[in-house]
Amino acid sequence: MLETTALxxxxxLSPPLDTRHQVETPEGIDLPLRPAGLMVRALAxxxxxxxxxxxxxxxxIVLAMLGKLxxxxxxxxxxxxxxxxxxxxxxxxxxxxxxxQWMGLRVVQDDGTPIGWSASLLRNLLxxxxxxxxxxxxxxxxxxxxxxxxxxxxxxxxxxVIYRDRPLTRPExxxxxxSRPPFALTLAEQRAILGFAERQGELSRxxxxxxxxxxxxxxxxPAPRAVEALNGIARGLLGPA
Amino acid sequence: MKQRLFENxxxxxxxxxxxxxxxxEQDRTTQDLDSFPSDYRRLCNHLAIARERGYSSFLxxxxxxxxxxxxxxxxxxxxxxxxxxxxxxxxxxxxxxREQWRFVLAASLxxxxxxxxxALLVYGFPELIYNLIPAPxxxxxxxxxxxxxGHLGRTADRASSENWMMFxxxxxxxxxxxxxxxxxxxxxxxxSVFYLIFNGLMIGAVAGHLTYIGYGQTFxxxxxxxxxxxxxxxxxxxxxxxxLGWALIAPGRLPRAQALQLAARKSVLLICGVMLFLxxxxxxxxxxxxxxxxxxxxxxxxxxxxxxxxxxxxxxAGRQRHAPE
Numbered sequence: 001m002l003e004t005t006a007l008x009x010x011x012x013l014s015p016p017l018d019t020r021h022q023v024e025t026p027e028g029i030d031l032p033l034r035p036a037g038l039m040v041r042a043l044a045x046x047x048x049x050x051x052x053x054x055x056x057x058x059x060x061i062v063l064a065m066l067g068k069l070x071x072x073x074x075x076x077x078x079x080x081x082x083x084x085x086x087x088x089x090x091x092x093x094x095x096x097x098x099x100x101q102w103m104g105l106r107v108v109q110d111d112g113t114p115i116g117w118s119a120s121l122l123r124n125l126l127x128x129x130x131x132x133x134x135x136x137x138x139x140x141x142x143x144x145x146x147x148x149x150x151x152x153x154x155x156x157x158x159x160x161v162i163y164r165d166r167p168l169t170r171p172e173x174x175x176x177x178x179s180r181p182p183f184a185l186t187l188a189e190q191r192a193i194l195g196f197a198e199r200q201g202e203l204s205r206x207x208x209x210x211x212x213x214x215x216x217x218x219x220x221x222p223a224p225r226a227v228e229a230l231n232g233i234a235r236g237l238l239g240p241a
Numbered sequence: 242m243k244q245r246l247f248e249n250x251x252x253x254x255x256x257x258x259x260x261x262x263x264x265x266e267q268d269r270t271t272q273d274l275d276s277f278p279s280d281y282r283r284l285c286n287h288l289a290i291a292r293e294r295g296y297s298s299f300l301x302x303x304x305x306x307x308x309x310x311x312x313x314x315x316x317x318x319x320x321x322x323x324x325x326x327x328x329x330x331x332x333x334x335x336x337x338x339r340e341q342w343r344f345v346l347a348a349s350l351x352x353x354x355x356x357x358x359x360a361l362l363v364y365g366f367p368e369l370i371y372n373l374i375p376a377p378x379x380x381x382x383x384x385x386x387x388x389x390x391g392h393l394g395r396t397a398d399r400a401s402s403e404n405w406m407m408f409x410x411x412x413x414x415x416x417x418x419x420x421x422x423x424x425x426x427x428x429x430x431x432x433s434v435f436y437l438i439f440n441g442l443m444i445g446a447v448a449g450h451l452t453y454i455g456y457g458q459t460f461x462x463x464x465x466x467x468x469x470x471x472x473x474x475x476x477x478x479x480x481x482x483x484x485l486g487w488a489l490i491a492p493g494r495l496p497r498a499q500a501l502q503l504a505a506r507k508s509v510l511l512i513c514g515v516m517l518f519l520x521x522x523x524x525x526x527x528x529x530x531x532x533x534x535x536x537x538x539x540x541x542x543x544x545x546x547x548x549x550x551x552x553x554x555x556x557x558a559g560r561q562r563h564a565p566e
Contacts, residue, residue, distance in 0.1 A: 023312075025285070025308075025312050025316075026316075027281075027282055027285040028285075028289070029285050029288055029289060029308060031305065031308060031309050031312060032305070033309075068405070068406045069405055069406070071406045071409070071410075072405040072406035072407070072408055072409030072410065073405075073409060074409070075406075075409040075410045075412070075413040075414075076409040076412055076413065078413055079409075079412055079413040079416065079417065083416070083417075083420060094266070108313070109318065111316070112309060112312055112313060113312070113313050113316045113317050113318055114313050114317050114318075116317075116318045118506065118509045118510070118513075119318075121509055121512070121513075122505050122506075122509045125420055125423060125424050125509075125512070126424050126427055127424075128420065128421060128424035128425065129424050129425060129427045129428065129432070132428075152427060155498055155501065155502075156427065156485070156501050156502060156505040157502070157505060158502045158505075165306045165309065167306075168299060168302055168303045168306070170299060171299055185295075187293075187294075187295035188295075190295035191295050191297070191298065194295075194296075194297035194298065195297070195298050197297075198297055198298060198299055237243070237244065237297075238243060238244045238245050238297070239243055239244070239245040239246075240243065240245075
């Protein structure tokens with residue numbers, strides 16, 4: 001995530017390449033949400049569908065032994081499972097039906113807050129329209145053309161399916177002697193160098209070398225020592241140098 | 242300030258905040274966190290500072306996650322439904338129905354118009370019913386209401402388990418129809434119009450046919466009671482669907498998506514009322530309408546009273562300013 005926070009006056013923002021949806025909070029903070037696309041949502045739905053089938057299959061077997069009482073119960077059950085399964089899970093389990101939980105998704109309101117009863121009921125009732133004319137055709141079309149991948153039910157209810165944030169682990173910075181950069185860095189440059197140091201564990205040695213040697217000339221150091229020098233600057237940016 | 246110093250200075254605060262977050266996320270009713278809003282705003286401040294000073298992605302991203310979680314707790318929408326069910330039933334729902342009277346009127350005209358219109362047509366020209374309902378189903382339905390064959394084609398007094406079975410069936414069937422009528426309103430209202438008229442025609446056909454062949458004495462006492470709630474509910478579900486469709490056809494000064502959202506927020510409340518009506522209807526249908534001991538006259542009287550009750554409720558409940566809270 002590299003972005004200059006201070007843009008030159010009147011600069012036009014270049015449209016972002018990713019699909020993040022920025023929510024501006026009343027505190028003036030922009031929170032990025034990552035809407036989930038069609039495929040992952042379809043998979044989550046498939047999991048939910050399978051699970052529902054399983055639940056109903058098992059309970060029907062049990063209820064079939066109860067005779068007429070069981071028949072009444074099973075039609076109530078069919079009703080609850082077909083219309084309320086999603087709603088109950090979404091509202092009571094922080095926007096996650098089991099399928100969504102499995103795929104790392106959750107449903108939130110457009111402003112990033114947890115989904116409530118009325119929004120959840122609405123988006124799941126309108127699923128009936130998304131299903132038309134067969135196999136989620138309208139829903140898929142709507143999902144593919146919408147910038148935030150919303151199906152019709154999501155548009156009407158003002159909800160958004162997003163990827164859940166995974167807890168971050170602190171990256172190990174490579175050992176190096178903290179040093180000062182030879183000239184003042186802009187914020188983006190500073191973030192880039194810190195990013196390079198933080199992500200070095202994920203890079204191969206050759207790739208790290210290749211990336212760092214781009215900066216060898218402006219830093220006026222020999223290319224083989226560029227990785228070490230950048231790590232030093234990164235450490236220097238974090239703590240005393 | 243260097244990042245490490247910044248982190249060390251605020252580390253304890255952040256840890257404390259994340260503990261509070263966990264408590265709030267696990268238990269919504271947690272009350273004793275008066276400092277939460279101010280803590281949250283301090284965290285926002287820290288995030289803004291961290292971004293502005295170009296601190297590392299790890300710090301910025303983890304602060305961002307905390308802020309998002311805090312945002313979700315602080316600005317969580319209070320549920321309009323769960324909080325005040327009583328106020329909703331006593332005042333808000335009938336008020337909403339009256340507020341949307343145009344849609345309610347349109348939906349009622351479509352539904353009851355096609356129902357009574359077709360019932361009269363079938364009564365006058367009996368063979369018309371076979372255009373709508375296939376003959377085997379007609380005869381099956383006929384046997385259900387045959388006055389000679391006990392009551393409603395079943396044993397004279399149904400066992401309670403059978404009532405229970407029918408209760409479940411009616412819930413499933415009727416609320417399903419109401420939901421379909423509502424949701425299909427998203428297709429520019431056409432779906433709701435279709436379901437309203439289709440259901441009106443079906444019920445009208447059955448009513449007209451049974452009256453024509455002289456089974457009216459078993460049919461009408463059976464349906465009049467729960468019909469008050471059931472038929473009104475279908476019309477209201479249609480009205481909610483029409484409202485959705487109308488927001489798309491004539492959004493006024495708003496963009497269509499926004500107009501749809503506003504309409505949807507109201508119509509889902511209507512649907513909650515509809516569900517309530519249908520639960521009552523299913524209960525009456527399973528336990529009162531199927532009883533054989535009361536005379537037809539009693540059933541008509543009770544049915545008329547129920548219709549009067551529904552109409553009075555929708556027209557007058559919640560009118561006075563000091564509505565019961």
